[in-house]
Amino acid sequence: MELEQLKQMVVEANKELPRRELVKYSWGNVSAVDRERGIIVIKPVGVPYEELTTENVSVVTLDGKLLGKSWEPSVDLDIHRAIYENFEGVSAIVHTHSTYATVLAQLRRSLVCFGTTHADYFAGDIPCVRELSDDEVVNKYEWNTGMTIVEFFKENKISPEDIPAALTPGHGPFTWGSDVWDAVHKSVVLEEISKMAVHMLCIDKNAQPLKRIVADRHYDRKHGANASFTRDDYGHGMVQR
Template identity: 45%
Template sequence: MMLKELREKVYEANMDLPKHGLVVFTWGNASEFDPETGLFVIKPSGVDYDKLSPENMVVCDLEGKRVEGEMNPSSDTLTHAWIYKNWADKGIRGCVHTHSAAAVAWAQAGRDLPAYGTTHADYFYGPVPCMRGLTEEEIEEAYELNTGKVIVAGFEERGIDPVAVPAVLVRNHGPFTWGKDAAQAVYHAVVLDECCKMARDTEILSPHCGPAPQYLQDKHYLRKHGPNAYYGQAAAH
């Protein structure tokens, strides 16, 4: 069996989605890319979480073709593949898609998620962008692939670093998050949904509030992610 350890990691990441309340039924998927083989492992399509196992995770190439596995891969496979094809060289090796309610609400509203406070700034360096909706032609031509293309092109057009902002909202659809592996992509999916709830409640309480001051956002993001980051514990030697 190919990529046995990676299958186990991706299985655990997928099981963490319902554990953290990000999915109901089969509304989500997680994957992870292996740079040595150029392949990635992803959840099978439409399979209940209580029926998942490391063995039924599916191995795919960056064209979205199944390389190993008895089941069809996630319907979002080509979106994941396009993200890896374009951003794996930036260290992005894990990807998650959910229909978590709070994040979907912002996507359906077609709005960027503003950086209202330090919780957001700890993980996302600026607003989480909402991409444009796909055209009818893009949907008919290659829906999932074009979803990936809209995400990557949108980041390029807006000059957003996908490492500094490891999340996106796709209009009328929902959130995608990513990270150095599948586990971190799940973590970012949890944080994104919590930030969406916080931002929603902030606007209810103060409809005309603005984003947190840039110097405060800088402090919180850079103390965790900058060259002089000091949050947490030093790695053991």
């Protein structure tokens, strides 16, 4: 893919966030990595979504150095960098402060798989990872935030392809995928299933998760070698403008 095409995709994917009501003001960012070129394209800091263009989107090296006349990148760049560096199959990342997913993050509560909508996209609960230590907040805060996600997945032997999302305590959700549209798609789904879960827990704080056999059946219909739902819109159903 040409760099200009990748920049355009990142611009349009960022603009999709307010269209899908996942952000207010500039509360979120989308990035994509080109591992062959050794670059990350990401939303610039503080630029309203409607003003994003291929001219002002940020392009940085994998170690975070600004390239050319690019605008300053999102303050969350190092969170994205930590995930890219450690999850080799990830090509794009989305961070938002979408209401219901952020409610769960602020409650320090993982998103339990309560129903088949969740199971169609994620092979289990979406974790809320650990709190940062005081030292981690003071030193390399953004990088350490990304590493809490990486560490949780590695310590618990979770595949980032099977659970392409995480909640960071007191902060908000991150999703990732094979391209920017895949990652945005998952953010939309994550917010919707978070909304369902929050409403469920308001009605019954002891609501029970979906039976594992049913959850596995739904996930396996769309994922893996034996998937039968291969023509579904999973990952690429976003309107690309």
